[in-house]
Amino acid sequence: MLMLYGMGLVFLILAMLWGVIAIFQRIDRRMLATEEEKAQRETAASSPPTASIAPELLAAILVALDRYRQEEAGKISTQKRYSPREIEQGQARWVAVGRAYQLRSNIVPRRRNSR
C-alpha cells in the first residue's frame, strides 16, 4: 500500500512538472515562431548554410559559439553588476584620465567656467 501511495505521489508530481514544462515549451515555441517569422521576412532569400558543413565542423562551431556566448554573458553581467575590483580599476583609469586633463588645464592656461 505504502509503495503504491509513494510511487503514485512521485509519478503524480513529476507528471505535473511535465505539464508545467509543456506549457513553457508552447509559449517558447509561439514566441520563437513570431521572432522567426520576423527574421525570415528580413533574411528572406538567403538559405541556411548548415547543410553543406561537415558535422564535426558544425559541432566545433556550435561549441565555440556556446563558449563564446557564455563568456560574453559572464562578462557583460559582471560589468553591469556591482563589482568593486572592476570599479576600482575602472576608477583608476577614469581618475588617471581626469588627472591628466586637469593637470593639462593647469599647465596650458585656458578658459574655465569656474569662478
Added chain:
Amino acid sequence: MLMLYGMGLVFLILAMLWGVIAIFQRIDRRMLATEEEKAQRETAASSPPTASIAPELLAAILVALDRYRQEEAGKISTQKRYSPREIEQGQARWVAVGRAYQLRSNIVPRRRNSR
C-alpha cells in the same frame, strides 16, 4: 621527575615512529630492487648520462620533471574524479558532436536501426 617522564615519552613515541618508517623503507627498497632489476635487464647496456651533465642543468631538469609529474598527477586525478565543470564542458562537446551526427542523419537519409 615530570620532565623525565615527559621527555621520555616524547622520545619513546618518536623512536617508535622511526621504527615504523624504517619498516616502510625496507619494504620500499625491496620492491624497488625488484623493479630495478627488471628495468636493468631491459635497459641493459645503456649507461646513465647523468655523470656528464652539469649539476645546475641536472638540478633544473630534476625540478622541471618533478613539476611536470605533479601537474600530470593533478590533471589525471582531476579527470578521473567527479568534477562537474569538466563534465559539463565534456558533455557540451559530446552533445554537440551527437547533435551534429543526428542532424546529419536527418538531412542525409540513411538506414536506421530503429523501428
Added chain:
Amino acid sequence: MLMLYGMGLVFLILAMLWGVIAIFQRIDRRMLATEEEKAQRETAASSPPTASIAPELLAAILVALDRYRQEEAGKISTQKRYSPREIEQGQARWVAVGRAYQLRSNIVPRRRNSR
C-alpha cells in the same frame, strides 16, 4: 531636538576626523618636502618631461605604473611572508641544486671537511 543632537554629533565627529587627517597631511608634506629637497639636489638640472606628454598617454603611464607597483607590492610582501606554496617550490629548487652539488661531490671525489 533629537535631529539637532544627532546631526550635531555626526558633524562634530567628522570634523574631528578632518582634524586628524589635516595633521597627517601636514606631517606628510613636511616629510615629503625634506625628501624632495634631497631629490632635487640630486637630480638638479634635469627638468620634468611631463609637460610635453599627451595627457592620454600620461594617464596610461600613470595607470600602468600604479598597476606595476601594486603587483610588485603584492609579490614582495608575498615573498617575505610565510607562504608555504612558494616555500615548497623554493625548497624544491634549493633541494635540487643541493642534490646536484652533493651528487657531484660523490661522483668527482674532492676534499671534504667532514670526518
Added chain:
Amino acid sequence: MNLFSTLFTGLDALTWGNVLMIAVGGALIYLAIVKEYEPVLLLPIGAGAILANLPLSPLVGESGLLTILYKAGVGNELFPLLIFVGIGAMTDFGPLLEQPYMLLLGAAGQFGIFGTLFLALLLGFDINEAASIGIIGAIDGPTSIYVSNMLAPHLLGPIAVVAYSYMSLVPIIQPPIMRALITKKERRIHMPYSENPVSRRTRILFPILVTIVVGLLVPMAIPLIGMLMLGNLMKESGVVQRLVGASENEIANVVTLFLGLAIGATMQASVFLKMDTLLILILGIFAFGLDTAAGLLFAKFLRWVVRGPLNPLIGAAGISAFPMAARVVQKVAQEEDFENFLLMHAMGANTAGQIASVVAGGVVLALFAAK
C-alpha cells in the same frame, strides 16, 4: 608507573570493535585513493571513522571537533542542504526542458526506494529504519543523508557509506542489468534530437516554479528541492556569478570535508558492527538493481505506448546518480552501434532522476516523519 599508566590508557581501552572499525576506516580510504570511489566523501568518512574509533579519542567527546562538526551541520541537516545549492548551481536542466517526458523515467527510477523499504520491513527493521534504508534507492548522496538522519540517525553512517560506495559502482552494477532486460535490437535504436527551443526565460522560471509546485504538494520536500533549485536559479540568472562560485567551490568543498568527517565519526563500533550494517550493504545493492530495472522496464513500456524511436536504455539514467548513469547509457549504447549518441537524452533522464530523487525523499518524509 605514571609513565606507563599514561602510556597505556589508550592501549588499555582498545577493544576488538575499535580495531575492526579502524580497519573499516582504512578500507574506505583504500577505496577512495586506490579505486577512486567518490574520494571527496569516502576519504573524509574513512578518516573520521579512524579518528572516532581510536580509544578515548577527545575528537568525539562532548566538545570534540567531530562532535562540533556533527552538531553544526549534520544533526540540523545544514550540510546536505548546502551541498544541494552547489549541485543545483552545477546542473544543466536544458536537456530535460527540451524533452520533459523524461520526467516519467525519473519517477520510474525511484521504484527501488519503495521496493527496498518493503523488503527491509520484511527483514525486521522498524518503519523509520526501513524508510531510511529505502532512501538509498534515491541514489543521491545528500538526499540519503538528509532523510536517514531525520528518520533513523543511528543508521546514518552505514547508509551514507553504502550510498556513496555503490554510486561509484554504477558503471559495474548497471550494464549487466541493461544487457539482460533490453534486447540488442532495442539497444541499437537511434533517437532523433528534439529541436525544442528553450528560452532563457524558461530556464529561469523552471527552478522557481518547480520549487513552488513541489513545495505546495509536498511541504517536507521544500528544503531539498528549494536548495537544489536555488542553486540552479542563481546559475541560470547569470547575474550573481559571485554567489554561484561561492556555492560551487567555497561552500561545497568546505562542507563536503566537514560532512565526511562528521559522518565518519558516527561510525562507532557499538553502532556500526551489527548485523544491520551487513543487511544494509545487501539491501543497498538490491535498491540500485531494482531502480535500474524499473527504469529500463518503464522505458520499454513507454516505447510501447508512444511507438516512436525511444531507446529503452535511457531508462537506466532515471535513477539519478548524476552524471555517471548517463555516461553508462552512452557507453552501453555505443557498444552496439558506434554512431549512436544517446548522451544528451540520457542527461535529460538523469537530471529528471535528480529531481525525482528529491521529490521521493520528500514523499518518504511526508509518509513517515510524522508517525
Added chain:
Amino acid sequence: MNLFSTLFTGLDALTWGNVLMIAVGGALIYLAIVKEYEPVLLLPIGAGAILANLPLSPLVGESGLLTILYKAGVGNELFPLLIFVGIGAMTDFGPLLEQPYMLLLGAAGQFGIFGTLFLALLLGFDINEAASIGIIGAIDGPTSIYVSNMLAPHLLGPIAVVAYSYMSLVPIIQPPIMRALITKKERRIHMPYSENPVSRRTRILFPILVTIVVGLLVPMAIPLIGMLMLGNLMKESGVVQRLVGASENEIANVVTLFLGLAIGATMQASVFLKMDTLLILILGIFAFGLDTAAGLLFAKFLRWVVRGPLNPLIGAAGISAFPMAARVVQKVAQEEDFENFLLMHAMGANTAGQIASVVAGGVVLALFAAK
C-alpha cells in the same frame, strides 16, 4: 485518503498572504535578474521570501535552515559586520585623504536619517521603529541591517528590501534633484586636482585612528567602524593579502548569500503585509531625496564659505551609496561640460559618506538603543 490528505496538507494551509508574499519574492527576483538591481542581495532575499512563505515550510521551522542562518548571523549581527570587513578591504580612502574637508559633505548627506526619523514619528511609528526607518537614509546596506535589527527586528525585512532596491535607483532618483537645486553655471565648475601627497604611513594610520577616535566618542559605533576599518587596515598594510582575499571573496560571498536568504525568511506574510511596509516604501524615497538635497545644499553653502572652485554637485555623493553616487555626479557634470572630471572628488565625498553613514548609525544606536 492518505494519499490525498498528504498531498493537500500544503495546499490546505495556503493563505492569500502566502500567495502575495510568494509574488513579492518573485518580484524581487525579477528586479534582481531583469533590472539587475543589486542582484547579489535581492535574488537571495526574493528566494528566501518564497521558501519561507510556502505553507508548512520546514525551512523556517525551529531547526529549519533559514532559521539556523538567521540565528547564526543576523540575530547576532555577525553577517553585516563581516560584510563590512570586505567593504573596508575594497575601499580606497586615498581621494578622501587628499581632500579631508569632504568629510563635512559626508556628514551633510546623513540629514535624511534624522529627517525621516522625525517624519516616521509623526506618522505614528514608535521611537525605535522610527529610528530604524530613518537609518534607511544612511544609504548603506549593512548599516541599515545592523541598526534596524537591533532597534526593531520586526521591520528588518522591509527596511533591507527598501534600502537595497532604492540603492539601485540612485541613478534615477538623484539627477532630477541635482538639476533642480544646482544651477547650470554651478554644474560647469571645474575643480582643480589637489596635489596633496598621501604617504603609506598615513594610509595605514588612518583606519586605526578613525577607529579609536570614533570608538572613544560613540562606543555603539565600534562594531561598524571597527570592522570597516579593520578591512581597510589589512588592505593598506600590504602584508596580509591572504586575509584581504578571504575578506573580499570567500567571506563576503558566502555571507552575502546567507544574509540574503535569512532576511528573505523574515518576510512572513503576517509581518510584511501591513500598512507599515507601504509607509516604509514611501519614507525610504523621502530619505534618499532628503539626503541628496541636504548634501547638495550644504555643498552650495560650503562653496559660498570658501569662495573657491567647488562644484556643488559633489555634495550628492556624500550620501554614500558607494560607488554609484560618485558616478552619477560625474555623469551629470559631464552632461554640461564633457571635459569636466569630478569623479575623483566625488569619490572622496562618497567614501566620506561611507564613514559618515557608519558614524550616524552609531549615533542613532547611542541615542535610542539604551532607551
Added chain:
Amino acid sequence: MNLFSTLFTGLDALTWGNVLMIAVGGALIYLAIVKEYEPVLLLPIGAGAILANLPLSPLVGESGLLTILYKAGVGNELFPLLIFVGIGAMTDFGPLLEQPYMLLLGAAGQFGIFGTLFLALLLGFDINEAASIGIIGAIDGPTSIYVSNMLAPHLLGPIAVVAYSYMSLVPIIQPPIMRALITKKERRIHMPYSENPVSRRTRILFPILVTIVVGLLVPMAIPLIGMLMLGNLMKESGVVQRLVGASENEIANVVTLFLGLAIGATMQASVFLKMDTLLILILGIFAFGLDTAAGLLFAKFLRWVVRGPLNPLIGAAGISAFPMAARVVQKVAQEEDFENFLLMHAMGANTAGQIASVVAGGVVLALFAAK
C-alpha cells in the same frame, strides 16, 4: 546635556589600562606591518586588542562579534585544529621519510617545553599555568593555542602573542646559540644526500600510521596529530585536490583571521597587564633558547654515536618553527662553506620537530589535563 553625556560615555569609561592595551595592540600591528613578524596573525591580534579595549566596546559584550568568534572557535579549540589540517596539507614529509632518524632530533627540540615548565613552577605559577607557558617551547602556534586554552585559558593572550612574535625572531635568536655550541669545523661538515626511495604508498600510509600509533599511545594528542595528518593524507592521496585547496586556502585564511581577532579580544587590560605577562615574555625567550641548545647538543651526541657525516647544526631545526628554522640552519652552514647544502636535511629535522611538537603537546595534556 544628552549630547555631551552621550559623547562622553566612552571617554568617561576610559582607564589607563585601556590606553596601555590600545598601545600594545598598536605595537603588535607595528611588528606585523613594519617588521613583518607573522603578519597574518599579529595584525588581527593587534586589531582585536584595540577593538576589545575601547571602553564599552559592544564587540566584547555578551553577544559581541569578538565574543561570538571566541566561542565559535577558540573556546572549543575548533580554529587551531582546522589550521592544523591546512598545515598538514602544506607539509612535505619526504625529507623526513628518507632519513627517519631525524625524528630523534625533533624529540630533542622539545626539551625547552619541560625545562620552561620547571622554571615557571619555580617562579610560582601553578602547575597548569606552568605547563601552558612551557608549551611555548613547542614553537608551534596552533599547538600553543590548543594546549594553553585547555589548561590555562586566562593566559591564552600573552602565550599566543609570545609564541608568534618569537617565532618571527628565530633568525635572530638561533644563530648566536648555534655559533656558540657548534665548532667551525663541525659547521663545515657536508652531509651526503641519502638516496632512500620513498614510494607513494609510504607517503600515503605514513600519516595514517602516525595517527594510529600516536593516538593509541597518547589519546590526548589525537586531535592535534589527527588533524595534521588528515591534511597530509589528503595532500598525498592526490585524489581530493578540491578538499586540499579548501583546507589550505578558504579554511586556513578565514580561520586565521577569526582566530587572530578572537585571541586579541582576550587581551583585556585586567588580564594582560600583570607581572605574569612580563614573566611569560622572559620565559618564552628561555624556551626558545633551551630548545635550540638541546637540539644542537643532541645532534652533537648523535654524531658521536653514529660517527658519520652528520652536521650538528641540523639539530637546531628540530625545534619545529617550520620552515624558518631549516632556513636558518642552511644560512649558518653556508656562512662557513658556500657549497654546503643542508637545507633538505634540515627540512627533515624541521618536519620531525613539527610532529614532535604535537606529540609533546599531547604528552603535556596527558600529564596535566586530568589533574
